[in-house]
Amino acid sequence: MDHEKIVQDGYDKIGKRYQDLGKNRAISELDELTKLLPSHAKILDAGCGTGIPDTKYLHDSGYNVVGVDFSDEMLRVAKENLPHVTFIKQNITELDFPDNSFDGLISFSVIIHIPREKHKPLFQQFHRLLKPDGILLVSMAWSEWEEIGEFCGEKMFWSHYKPETSLQTIKDSGFSIIKDWLVTTPDYYNEDSKSEKHYYILARNS
Ligand SMILES: C[S@@+](CC[C@H](N)C(=O)[O-])C[C@H]1O[C@@H](n2cnc3c(N)ncnc32)[C@H](O)[C@@H]1O
Numbered sequence: 001m002d003h004e005k006i007v008q009d010g011y012d013k014i015g016k017r018y019q020d021l022g023k024n025r026a027i028s029e030l031d032e033l034t035k036l037l038p039s040h041a042k043i044l045d046a047g048c049g050t051g052i053p054d055t056k057y058l059h060d061s062g063y064n065v066v067g068v069d070f071s072d073e074m075l076r077v078a079k080e081n082l083p084h085v086t087f088i089k090q091n092i093t094e095l096d097f098p099d100n101s102f103d104g105l106i107s108f109s110v111i112i113h114i115p116r117e118k119h120k121p122l123f124q125q126f127h128r129l130l131k132p133d134g135i136l137l138v139s140m141a142w143s144e145w146e147e148i149g150e151f152c153g154e155k156m157f158w159s160h161y162k163p164e165t166s167l168q169t170i171k172d173s174g175f176s177i178i179k180d181w182l183v184t185t186p187d188y189y190n191e192d193s194k195s196e197k198h199y200y201i202l203a204r205n206s
Contacts, residue, residue, distance in 0.1 A: 003148075003157045004070075004091065007113045010154040011049070011071035017152055019050040019077065022188045027053045029183065032202050033104055033137040036178075040064060041103035044129065046092040047110025051078035051085065054108060059085050063104075068092055093118050093125070100131045108139045109198070116146065116159045119166070123173035130205040136175060140166045142182060142197035152189055163199050175203035 011018070037043070041063055045055045048067030058065040059082060067087045069075050078087050090096070092107070093114060105126055114122060126136055141160040148157050160166070167180055180201045187193040 003115050003159070004093075004113075006148065006155055006157045008070050010151060010156045011069075012073040013154045014152045015071075015073040016050060016077045018074070018189070019052045019081075021152070023052075025053060025185070025188060027057045029108075029137070029139070029200055030054060030057055030106070032179070032200070033106060033135055034058070034061060034063070036135050036204075037063070037104050042066070042101070043104040043106065044068065044097075044102045046095070046105060046107040046126075047113075048078060048087065049074045051082045051087070054106060055085060056082055058106075066102075068095065093122055095125060095129060097129055099128050100134075101129050102134060103131055104135045104137070105130055106137045111138060112141050112158050112160050113156075114159065116161055119161065120169050120173060123170050123175070127174035127205055132205060134205040135178075136170070136203045136205065137200065138170075139183075139198045139200050142199045166199065167201060170201055170203055174206060176206045178202040178204055 039062055043058055043063050043065045045065055045067045048055045048069050051067055055065055055067045065085060067078055068090050070091045075087050075089055144162040146159040183198045184195050187196040
């Protein structure tokens with residue numbers, strides 16, 4: 001079974017509903033990244049979705065931001081939302097930017113959808129794409145979990161390790177950890193759940 005196809009098809013069907021449900025989502029975690037970057041830094045949003053709110057915040061703050069996603073529908077909405085931003089359709093496990101392309105890289109609520117045996121090569125690739133001393137900010141899951149289920153009424157796939165393993169994987173991929181922290185937010189996307197936990201990791205390319 002092609003797990004990544006499940007995710008791609010799922011987000012093609014969910015589309016703008018994802019943006020609408022998460023419209024009150026906070027973006028304050030992004031400041032942990034931006035305060036470490038020079039103005040006009042080049043930032044990759046890996047798995048940017050519709051670009052709201054994160055790509056937009058970075059663009060509006062003056063950064064040179066590029067969004068990548070593999071869902072046609074999420075990208076269609078992103079381009080409609082932010083016509084002046086560069087959006088590219090690619091699987092983030094196979095990015096073909098040259099080495100040292102970016103000063104910063106964010107990936108929020110995306111790596112949770114990538115088969116966990118691919119997490120290490122993914123972070124090694126992020127290491128390659130970031131300049132020396134570039135900054136990585138990712139949100140991961142708070143528990144070890146792999147499942148095919150339902151999200152926003154569509155078939156979906158999740159796969160992740162426990163936080164200790166994610167942290168070690170990032171260290172082993174060439175990063176030094178600046179900080180890691182847990183954020184509990186309302187679960188905007190699931191009526192049956194009151195809250196969800198996001199595990200953030202901020203790291204420097206070394
Ligand atoms: C939960 S949404 C998060 C979107 C955005 N980062 C945000 O926080 O609003 C997950 C997004 O990741 C994209 N995605 C998941 N796996 C991907 C992959 N392997 N390559 C590219 N995009 C991927 C999906 O298409 C979807 O737009």
